[in-house]
Amino acid sequence: MDGRTHENLxxxxxxxxxxxxxxxxxxxxxxxxxxxxxxxxxxLVKRRLRDMLADGRIRRIAAxxxxxxxxxxxxxxxVWDVRDERIADLGLQVGxxxxxxxxxxxxxxxxxxxxxLFAMVHARTLDEVMQxxxxxxxxxxxxxxxxxxxxxxxxxxxxxxxxxxxxASEPPxxxxxxxTTN
Amino acid sequence: xELLDRELINALQDGIDVSDRPFLAxxxxxxxxxxxxxxxxAQMLDEGVLTRFGPMYQTERLGGAxxxxxxxxxxxxxxxxxxxxxxFTEVAHNYRREHAFNMWxxxxxxxxxxxxxxxxxxxxxxxxxVFNMPKLDEFYVKLRLxx
Numbered sequence: 001m002d003g004r005t006h007e008n009l010x011x012x013x014x015x016x017x018x019x020x021x022x023x024x025x026x027x028x029x030x031x032x033x034x035x036x037x038x039x040x041x042x043x044l045v046k047r048r049l050r051d052m053l054a055d056g057r058i059r060r061i062a063a064x065x066x067x068x069x070x071x072x073x074x075x076x077x078x079v080w081d082v083r084d085e086r087i088a089d090l091g092l093q094v095g096x097x098x099x100x101x102x103x104x105x106x107x108x109x110x111x112x113x114x115x116x117l118f119a120m121v122h123a124r125t126l127d128e129v130m131q132x133x134x135x136x137x138x139x140x141x142x143x144x145x146x147x148x149x150x151x152x153x154x155x156x157x158x159x160x161x162x163x164x165x166x167x168a169s170e171p172p173x174x175x176x177x178x179x180t181t182n
Numbered sequence: 183x184e185l186l187d188r189e190l191i192n193a194l195q196d197g198i199d200v201s202d203r204p205f206l207a208x209x210x211x212x213x214x215x216x217x218x219x220x221x222x223x224a225q226m227l228d229e230g231v232l233t234r235f236g237p238m239y240q241t242e243r244l245g246g247a248x249x250x251x252x253x254x255x256x257x258x259x260x261x262x263x264x265x266x267x268x269x270f271t272e273v274a275h276n277y278r279r280e281h282a283f284n285m286w287x288x289x290x291x292x293x294x295x296x297x298x299x300x301x302x303x304x305x306x307x308x309x310x311x312v313f314n315m316p317k318l319d320e321f322y323v324k325l326r327l328x329x
Contacts, residue, residue: 017239024236026224028216029202049200049237057243060197061204063190063223064234070183070191077279077286088319095322105319106250113252113283113313148281156276157268157287158233 012040013048013057024061072122076129077150078136079115081108086143087117093139094119099132114146126151186212187231190222194235247294248274249316251301252283253308260284263308272300283313 015038025033031049035042052058067075082090087105094117095103102120119136123129133149140147189212198204209216226232241248255263260278267273267287276287291297301312 017237017244020236021239022236023227023234026220026227026235028205028220030204031200032202046200052237053200055243056240059238059240061200061237062197062235063194063226063232064238065191065195066230066233069229069231091319091321100322103321104250104317105321106315106317109313109315112254113315118250118315150279150281150283150286152277152279152286154278156264156278156285157273158275 009048012038012044013052015040016045016048016052067122071124074123074126074129075152076121076123076126076133077152078119078121078133078147079150080117080119080136080140080147081114081145082117082140083143083145084116090140090143091117094136097132097136097139099123100136115148121149183231186214187222187226190219191226191232194223194232241290245293247289247291247297247316249289249297249301249314251287251289251304252313252315253285253310254282255285255308255310257284263310266307267304270300270304272296 016034019034019037024030025037027033031046032042035045038045049058049061053060080094091103091105094100097119099121100119101122102118104118105116106118108114108116121129121132121136123132129149129151133147137144137147190208193208198208203216205216205219209219212219223232223235227235253263253267263285264276264278267285268276270289272289272291274288274290276285278284279286289297289300291300297314297316301314304310305312
């Protein structure tokens, strides 16, 4: 494969990302529709998408539900001050809990922010979130010095991926009514 | 919510494959046509039950960068600061949380160095210190909710 072909693939991948960052065409043959939109070979577009799935550039091709509309009204960001030498091991254990949707190691900013492990807990009620937080506390035991839970009360802005800048075509989606406090 | 929509949401969260007719098998299982399935998806997107349907890109693998940032915004200035922060195209999401750290936003930039320059620009524009909390390690990322 010569350099030019390689460059063209990169360019095509970028155009695929641009064309699909707000979504996939809702068509019986969505990849053919996408290829037509791009003026590219359908078989090539499908191959590029499979490659991007295989190397992790695409996590999956899927629907993203609005958790508030599914009744998951309580969204608690639990934050934990975990001993550094245990975080890799305990982070994996916390991440494996069914009710934890995202789990990350992040830097502390002492003294204002002592927490280094973030675990997002989605549940239908605040009580349910707090029960889950208690389960995490039990799991972490003495390796955790302090924790807190931050509840979101408003979505101030939410847009899709805007990695590749393009003309402002859509305004940010606002919060659904259920997510607001005012 | 109708049972059909619940089944669709549950199935489509896991993802579709890259094939000529990726909705065919699911439509058959639910005993509806592909067109009817797509009409339901369009309706749910329209109503905001689904926020998106399509490839979920991993920003860092595409060469871009993400970071979670937090600020302690004085309550009297909260709306003004939210407007300024939201005005940055690099701010992908912004949430209010009930805490001294009351504003939490995610920056998404095309290249890693832009995270720092954007942070500095936000500090200049708002007069508030930005606490940068990029992920150091990822233990799990998959929001999957049963509808």
